[in-house]
Amino acid sequence: MKVLVVGTGAREHAICESLKDDVELYSYMANVNPGISRIAKYKQGNEGEIAKVAKFASENNIDIAVIGPEAPLGKGIVDELEKIGVPSVGPNIEAAKIETDKSFMRNLFLDYKIPGQLDFEVFDNYEDISNFLDSYEKDVVVKPVGLTGGKGVKIVGDQLKDNQEAKLYAKEVMDNAMGGFAQVIIEEKAIGEEFTIQAFCDGENLAPMPACQDHPHAFEGDQGPITGGMGSYSDNDGLLPFLSQKDYNDSVAIMKKTLKAIKDKASPYKGILYGQFMLSKDGPKLIEYNARFGDPESMNVLPLLKTPMVEICEAIIDGGIKKVEFENKASVCKYIVPDGYPETKHSNEVINIDENKINALGGKVFYAAVNLKDENVYTSSSRALAITAIGDTIEGAEKIAEDACKHVTGNVYHRKDVATKEIIEKRINHMNDILKS
Ligand code: GLY
Numbered sequence: 001m002k003v004l005v006v007g008t009g010a011r012e013h014a015i016c017e018s019l020k021d022d023v024e025l026y027s028y029m030a031n032v033n034p035g036i037s038r039i040a041k042y043k044q045g046n047e048g049e050i051a052k053v054a055k056f057a058s059e060n061n062i063d064i065a066v067i068g069p070e071a072p073l074g075k076g077i078v079d080e081l082e083k084i085g086v087p088s089v090g091p092n093i094e095a096a097k098i099e100t101d102k103s104f105m106r107n108l109f110l111d112y113k114i115p116g117q118l119d120f121e122v123f124d125n126y127e128d129i130s131n132f133l134d135s136y137e138k139d140v141v142v143k144p145v146g147l148t149g150g151k152g153v154k155i156v157g158d159q160l161k162d163n164q165e166a167k168l169y170a171k172e173v174m175d176n177a178m179g180g181f182a183q184v185i186i187e188e189k190a191i192g193e194e195f196t197i198q199a200f201c202d203g204e205n206l207a208p209m210p211a212c213q214d215h216p217h218a219f220e221g222d223q224g225p226i227t228g229g230m231g232s233y234s235d236n237d238g239l240l241p242f243l244s245q246k247d248y249n250d251s252v253a254i255m256k257k258t259l260k261a262i263k264d265k266a267s268p269y270k271g272i273l274y275g276q277f278m279l280s281k282d283g284p285k286l287i288e289y290n291a292r293f294g295d296p297e298s299m300n301v302l303p304l305l306k307t308p309m310v311e312i313c314e315a316i317i318d319g320g321i322k323k324v325e326f327e328n329k330a331s332v333c334k335y336i337v338p339d340g341y342p343e344t345k346h347s348n349e350v351i352n353i354d355e356n357k358i359n360a361l362g363g364k365v366f367y368a369a370v371n372l373k374d375e376n377v378y379t380s381s382s383r384a385l386a387i388t389a390i391g392d393t394i395e396g397a398e399k400i401a402e403d404a405c406k407h408v409t410g411n412v413y414h415r416k417d418v419a420t421k422e423i424i425e426k427r428i429n430h431m432n433d434i435l436k437s
Helices: 010-019 050-059 070-074 077-083 102-111 127-134 163-175 246-264 297-304 309-318 353-363 394-406 419-437
Strands: 002-006 025-029 041-044 064-067 121-122 138-145 184-188 191-202 206-209 218-219 221-224 231-234 270-280 283-288 330-338 350-353 363-367 370-373 374-380 384-393
Touching: 002 283, 010 025, 010 297, 010 363, 010 384, 025 050, 041 283, 050 077, 064 127, 064 309, 064 353, 070 077, 070 127, 102 184, 102 246, 102 283, 121 127, 127 163, 127 184, 138 163, 191 246, 191 309, 191 363, 191 419, 206 246, 218 350, 218 394, 221 384, 231 394, 246 270, 246 283, 270 309, 297 330, 297 384, 309 363, 350 374, 353 363, 353 394, 363 394, 384 394
Parallel strands: 002 025, 002 064, 025 041
Antiparallel strands: 121 184, 138 184, 191 206, 191 270, 218 221, 231 330, 270 283, 330 384, 363 384, 370 374
């Protein structure tokens, strides 16, 4: 079987690794990813140019496509590939609205009475924003309605001082049509611990994956700007040290209800549904959905798969998805990023990666936003390498990942505290305080 993986980063490298033993692998990617280029036939090109991706698929008689990033999904890549008879692991443009249109997502929760909803309002004029925020008593989160590559969300108490400052930012989002809509969505700020659950969806049913927790802040101690994610972990029982089986089941139930609602309101959702939740005093609240694997969370779950990925992809496309089996192991992923990240200070520089030593430790390198040129690996302005390790416990996996990071040199840094005992204790204590309050 010929499988085309669309996308250029560590997430797509992990997808390719999960498929490579069972299929003939093809890749369409913006940069030449050193990990993907050695296991797939590839074409370098902009993944957002969906007609060109479809042409490549047609020329190579691709059987199925797996879509990594959200941007091509928002442009209708799945519909484009369907026109030439190539089915995809990824939702069509209508079903992808669960990520690409946050107003659609919140209204779906409202209309179908899905639990885990947050207070929200969608605005298209400043007077209404101002009146709402003058009388709203809780802190808020301001979000563009459409896609902004994870850069548009601002939170009171984090990037925004208070609800008055939120007014100005909401106006900016609306006036500049950030994310492609001349609207802004304002939501209640949920308080608790964030976690991720991803699920394989066949349009009717889903098979959930182990829960993960990302570390979005750039610097140690959860300081600094919010990034695409500096590292993540999962535990050997599929739960998290602060997340009970009931919390997990309640979250999966929210995702199942969402899947049914999307089918009813838009179109059957076939692909990966990524649920970003906040575990609050009142149980899990849905922060947002993504219509794709998480990055870095895909690097936690894909190496744990016991069910062959190709079988899962076929079940997503044909229907009849059943339980997907994972190893009862913990995983830790640490992102190595250029110095200065998320600002662009050190890009287009060579970094040295001793992959043999990393592999000997039991670690694995997933290449992200780097470029292979003349046998050298060059950084870009974004995350460079995801170093991942599997272990019996989070502590064991963290040690391997941290030791492995020492074998990457150059103008780079990583968060040494990702998944450490100290930071996990901080998460548990934070959750206990919230439950007691
Ligand atoms: N971990 C954040 C994301 O995948 O969007």
